Every structure is written in C-alpha cells, then in structure tokens.
Amino acid sequence: MFVIAAAAILVALALAIARAIKGPTVFDRVLAGNMVGTLSIMLLAVVGFLTGRPEFLDIGLTYGLLNLIGTLAVLKFFRHGDLAHDSDVEPSS
C-alpha cells in the first residue's frame, strides 16, 4: 500500500515539474518548486517506510526547513533584487 502512495507522489511530482517548466510567470515556478520540495519530503518518508528504514524522516525534516528558507529567499530576491534588503527603505520599483 505504500507503493500506491509512492506512485501517487511520483505522479504529483511529474505534474509539479510540468508546471515548473511551463509556468508563465516566475511565481508559478517558485510555487511549483516549493511543491516539488514538499512532495520530495513525503516521498522520503514513504520510501523510508517502504524499505523499513524510518530514519529517512530526519532527512525529510532537514529538507523541510531548507525548503522554507529557499523559497523565501528566492521570493525576496525577485521582489527586492537582493537578499540583504533593508525593510525600512521602500523598494524603488
């Protein structure tokens, strides 16, 4: 039954990658990239259960934290043009 869950996650992963390739705006790609991260965490957990090694969950937790930071950093870069933006200064664009 974990095989079905892994297959469903792989199908969803393929659809998310299709959106990341196709996406008209950069925010579609960021959203699809975030979803690829989420789905890979779930794939790690399911494969860990499938092979009887639930220690993969530690990797999943790390990956979740990195996913949040990465997405927010990319969004901040596209919004302000740099990562070290001072929040007191209004963006000129």
Next chain:
Amino acid sequence: MLFVEVLSWALILLGSFFTVVGALGLVRMPDVFTRMHAASVTETLGVGFLILGMCLQAGLGLVTLKLFFLLALFFFTAPVVTHALAQACMHEGIRPVLAEDRRGAKKSTGTGDGRQT
C-alpha cells in the same frame, strides 16, 4: 489490530488521492492565485492524511514523534510561503483573474487582467 490497519491504509489512500488532486489543480488552474489554492490542498490535506496514516503504521515511538514534527513544520510553513508568494505577486502587479474576465462577456478595463511577465 485490524481496525488500526484498515484505518491507516484508508488514511494513506486518501492522502494519495488529495496529493494527486492538488498536483492536477496546479497544472489545470488558470492563474497563479488559483494555483496557490490547489497547491495548498496538497500541502494540508494530502500531507496531513499521509502523515496520520504513517503514524498509525509506526505505532507509538520516536518515529511518530518525528512524523508529528514534520506535520507541525508543514502546518506552520505552508501558510507562510503561500502568503509571501501572494504578497510578491500583488507587489509585482499580477491581479487575480475574475470570473467575468474568464467568460469574456464584460471586459472591464484595467483591473482584471493579470500582467504576464
């Protein structure tokens, strides 16, 4: 414990279903805000049901604690990412596509169409 087994498999199947549905919505929805809505289906219902099913499979222990940490992580980070993404879209000048714009009956000038970059 047949009941727990059946319940956990049902939760995992339900989570798989919602994961695929959210990804399908990510491909088929018309603009970026509705795509965010579809992606949040995967990140709440899909992930939640899958993790609850895996908790029932693992039984009480360290694995369940890690799964609950993962669930709490998604519970807090998914709204943060979605909000930041929507705020960045609005700041960039992309507006949600409204229903009358999609029908094409009333072409209101200006406010409706999302800017395509």
